[in-house]
Amino acid sequence: MLQLLIGTNIPFMKYRRIAYMFSSALIVATIVWLVIHGGPRYSVDFTGGTLLQVRTSRVVPADQMRAALDEGGFRGVELQQMTGDNRDEYLLRLKAGENLFSGIQTTIQKHFPGVTVEQRRIESVGPRIGSELRQKAIWAVLGSLAGILLYVGIRYEFKFALGAVVALFHDVLITLGMLCFTGREVSLTVVAALLTIAGYSINDTIVVFDRIRERSKALRKETHSRAMDIAVNETLSRTVITSLTVFLSALALFIWGGEVLRDFSFAMLIGVGFGTYSSVYVASALALDIWIALDRRKGIKAE
Amino acid sequence: MNRNDQWRLGGVLLATALSVWYLLPSFHYYSLPPAERLSATSSREVSEMRKKAIHLGLDLQGGMHLVLEVDRSRMNKAEAADAIDRAMEIIRSRIDQFGVAEPLVQREGEDRIVVQLPGLTERQRAIDLIGKTALLEFKLVRTAEEARSVFGRIDSYLATHATTAVADTAMRRSPLTSHFFSLESSAFIRQEDIPTVRKLLATPGLDSIIPGDSQLLWGEPDATYQNITGQAVYVVKREPEMTGGKIATADAQLGLKSTDPGAWGVSMKLTPAGRVDFARVTGNNVNRQLAIVLDGVAQSAPVINERIPSGDASITGNFNAETARDLAIVLRAGALPAPVRIIEERSVGPSLGADSIQEGLKAGLIGTGLVVAFMVVYYQLSGVIAIVAMLLNIFYLFACMAGFGSTLTLPGIAGIVLTIGMSVDANVLIFERIREEMRNGKSIRQSVTLGYDRAFRTILDAHVTTIISGLFLFQFGTGPIKGFAITLIVGLVANMFTAVLFTRMIFDFMLGRGGKAERLSI
Numbered sequence: 123m124l125q126l127l128i129g130t131n132i133p134f135m136k137y138r139r140i141a142y143m144f145s146s147a148l149i150v151a152t153i154v155w156l157v158i159h160g161g162p163r164y165s166v167d168f169t170g171g172t173l174l175q176v177r178t179s180r181v182v183p184a185d186q187m188r189a190a191l192d193e194g195g196f197r198g199v200e201l202q203q204m205t206g207d208n209r210d211e212y213l214l215r216l217k218a219g220e221n222l223f224s225g226i227q228t229t230i231q232k233h234f235p236g237v238t239v240e241q242r243r244i245e246s247v248g249p250r251i252g253s254e255l256r257q258k259a260i261w262a263v264l265g266s267l268a269g270i271l272l273y274v275g276i277r278y279e280f281k282f283a284l285g286a287v288v289a290l291f292h293d294v295l296i297t298l299g300m301l302c303f304t305g306r307e308v309s310l311t312v313v314a315a316l317l318t319i320a321g322y323s324i325n326d327t328i329v330v331f332d333r334i335r336e337r338s339k340a341l342r343k344e345t346h347s348r349a350m351d352i353a354v355n356e357t358l359s360r361t362v363i364t365s366l367t368v369f370l371s372a373l374a375l376f377i378w379g380g381e382v383l384r385d386f387s388f389a390m391l392i393g394v395g396f397g398t399y400s401s402v403y404v405a406s407a408l409a410l411d412i413w414i415a416l417d418r419r420k421g422i423k424a425e
Numbered sequence: 426m427n428r429n430d431q432w433r434l435g436g437v438l439l440a441t442a443l444s445v446w447y448l449l450p451s452f453h454y455y456s457l458p459p460a461e462r463l464s465a466t467s468s469r470e471v472s473e474m475r476k477k478a479i480h481l482g483l484d485l486q487g488g489m490h491l492v493l494e495v496d497r498s499r500m501n502k503a504e505a506a507d508a509i510d511r512a513m514e515i516i517r518s519r520i521d522q523f524g525v526a527e528p529l530v531q532r533e534g535e536d537r538i539v540v541q542l543p544g545l546t547e548r549q550r551a552i553d554l555i556g557k558t559a560l561l562e563f564k565l566v567r568t569a570e571e572a573r574s575v576f577g578r579i580d581s582y583l584a585t586h587a588t589t590a591v592a593d594t595a596m597r598r599s600p601l602t603s604h605f606f607s608l609e610s611s612a613f614i615r616q617e618d619i620p621t622v623r624k625l626l627a628t629p630g631l632d633s634i635i636p637g638d639s640q641l642l643w644g645e646p647d648a649t650y651q652n653i654t655g656q657a658v659y660v661v662k663r664e665p666e667m668t669g670g671k672i673a674t675a676d677a678q679l680g681l682k683s684t685d686p687g688a689w690g691v692s693m694k695l696t697p698a699g700r701v702d703f704a705r706v707t708g709n710n711v712n713r714q715l716a717i718v719l720d721g722v723a724q725s726a727p728v729i730n731e732r733i734p735s736g737d738a739s740i741t742g743n744f745n746a747e748t749a750r751d752l753a754i755v756l757r758a759g760a761l762p763a764p765v766r767i768i769e770e771r772s773v774g775p776s777l778g779a780d781s782i783q784e785g786l787k788a789g790l791i792g793t794g795l796v797v798a799f800m801v802v803y804y805q806l807s808g809v810i811a812i813v814a815m816l817l818n819i820f821y822l823f824a825c826m827a828g829f830g831s832t833l834t835l836p837g838i839a840g841i842v843l844t845i846g847m848s849v850d851a852n853v854l855i856f857e858r859i860r861e862e863m864r865n866g867k868s869i870r871q872s873v874t875l876g877y878d879r880a881f882r883t884i885l886d887a888h889v890t891t892i893i894s895g896l897f898l899f900q901f902g903t904g905p906i907k908g909f910a911i912t913l914i915v916g917l918v919a920n921m922f923t924a925v926l927f928t929r930m931i932f933d934f935m936l937g938r939g940g941k942a943e944r945l946s947i
Binding site for chain 1: 785
């Protein structure tokens with residue numbers, strides 16, 4: 123029988139202050155980034171505008187392409203060359219709602235004789251639709267966080283529910299931060315990933331909390347932090363393995379799933395990774411601190 | 426086999442049989458050659474199959490998704506009430522005549538229409554066809570004298586209200602007409618002067634100078650006059666003599682213009698009522714010019730030589746075979762009750778759609794491979810059981826999608842790939858629990874029972890939270906995202922069945938024979 127992480131006895135809770143600092147640093151960095159840049163980099167789904175994906179018959183360096191477009195009068199166009207096997211593809215972001223494909227096509231073909239341009243994808247969103255979608259996205263994220271909070275609040279004690287929900291915000295926020303730091307856009311699909319992370323990353327937390335609840339009688343004699351450590355260690359293998367299988371799926375998507383899904387799968391990878399970490403070091407650790415604080419208020423010395 | 430197991434086996438067999446039943450049409454449909462699948466004129470058999478098969482989203486098969494907004498600002502309440510329905514009917518009829526397999530025209534909210542055209546590649550043409558109001562009017566052109574007087578009044582108005590100082594005296598005295606290349610019954614303006622003239626005509630207060638029963642109309646862009654490229658401006662009577670509501674048929678045709686027999690145009694036949702009107706209008710205005718105005722642009726303004734009793738009329742201009750054919754379609758289907766604006770467009774070319782399917786398939790297979798490898802190495806025979814359950818999970822997921830008539834989108838494929846990873850989670854929780862019970866010295870049979878019972882609650886809680894997110898996602902999402910939410914939710918629900926019930930049945934079956942089980946490959 124192959125076994126990983128069985129019978130471990132890692133004093134996780136001892137190091138929770140370091141983890142708090144690490145998490146806080148990431149969250150503060152994310153918030154600072156968001157404040158400085160006035161929010162994440164939204165895709166045309168949310169800002170309104172046009173995204174044009176074209177493929178040329180041969181690879182043209184991005185700077186030459188940009189120069190050609192500038193000269194052709196498309197100064198406001200943001201050009202991005204794709205990477206890897208798709209270097210013959212470009213993403214063009216335009217402010218205008220109108221479609222300028224035929225103009226861009228003519229410009230490119232005039233500048234680079236023999237190059238033909240194929241239109242692969244157009245996403246054009248009017249400004250009103252964009253702001254509607256932004257509203258809806260925010261409500262969906264808040265709504266699902268509230269829904270999960272409610273469910274966890276009904277099923278678990280207050281201290282656990284609070285820890286779990288803070289962990290949830292932590293995972294979603296840090297994933298958003300990682301997207302921002304790596305210059306990725308927040309699109310509809312990325313919001314879908316954030317919501318999925320919200321629903322999924324709490325799974326590991328549930329595993330740990332279920333264990334504490336189940337063993338509460340046996341662990342009563344232990345200190346709270348020892349009890350928490352035992353629960354985390356006993357469930358460590360399943361916490362890691364369940365995350366690992368989803369991580370493998372998301373990794374396959376990230377590497378082989380194509381350009382359109384890359385930001386989505388990137389968010390999933392980060393979310394699942396941090397979700398595992400946060401189930402131990404945010405959800406459990408916070409629950410422990412709340413537990414200790416509550417007991418202290420009741421006059422029980424816990425530690 | 427005890428009673429419980431019989432029930433479980435029955436359930437699994439029934440679910441599997443149902444799934445096969447629901448997936449058969451999809452299997453048959455996607456085995457057809459693509460040409461047959463996407464033809465607009467497919468047999469009844471094929472279109473039946475298409476209805477029952479899993480739909481591919483536009484992001485996978487290529488096509489256009491448009492959201493139109495109907496501008497009802499200039500309509501009264503009664504007109505506005507059914508404007509959307511009428512607009513949808515007309516758009517539907519235009520698309521039908523254009524020929525697209527399985528188009529979707531659907532109302533969204535108060536004043537929006539969603540149009541989906543699968544597999545369509547001629548994007549611009551479709552937009553022109555759908556978005557054109559196609560309001561056809563016949564307006565009487567003012568005589569050369571009347572036109573000159575109107576332009577003269579504009580000149581003197583502009584001369585006194587000039588916004589910029591002009592050095593040239595001719596330009597100062599006649600700011601507008603000095604830009605005209607010619608001025609007869611209509612003015613012709615060279616291409617390079619058009620922006621200036623447009624700007625001048627937009628001068629505030631100009632409307633009050635033009636007599637109330639007249640209006641200025643631009644002609645077709647890129648017209649030629651005496652070998653010069655430019656655009657004409659007409660002075661016409663504001664009230665139309667008649668509108669295009671009386672067209673019986675319209676067809677693209679060659680040789681409608683005597684000066685250019687190779688040019689395409691659209692010939693129209695009016696309805697009997699229209700014929701009477703047209704005969705009266707032409708009879709009363711012999712030797713005058715009648716402008717044929719399409720969406721506010723004077724296409725042409727032929728001189729009426731004699732009364733026309735036949736009800737034949739034609740539109741000429743810069744057409745090719747395609748644009749003439751499309752205009753004929755649009756005229757036959759009728760004008761939209763109000764202008765529409767495209768406020769959202771998502772078009773995916775067929776090549777990208779095919780690539781996405783390829784990449785999604787590849788990611789799915791590799792993802793499955795990785796998960797299978799891990800599970801089999803780590804849990805051995807039990808891992809194999811979990812893998813079978815996972816495959817069954819995916820199979821049921823596809824069947825449910827076919828059964829619900831839901832659409833598989835690119836994010837939906839991502840949802841399936843994630844489901845592969847998530848669906849073994851429940852088994853991991855159960856197996857770890859079984860191992861733990863075994864370590865604690867329980868018998869194999871006891872361990873299995875306890876493992877399932879104790880892990881169940883955790884699995885349920887974990888699934889419910891993800892499903893809550895999925896439901897919000899479904900509520901919020903546009904098409905492709907909805908596709909993702911559906912695969913996620915259905916995948917997890919099916920997972921409760923496959924990962925808990927199905928694997929339990931297999932375990933019971935394995936342990937049930939030969940009395941006391943001594944070894945469990947887990």
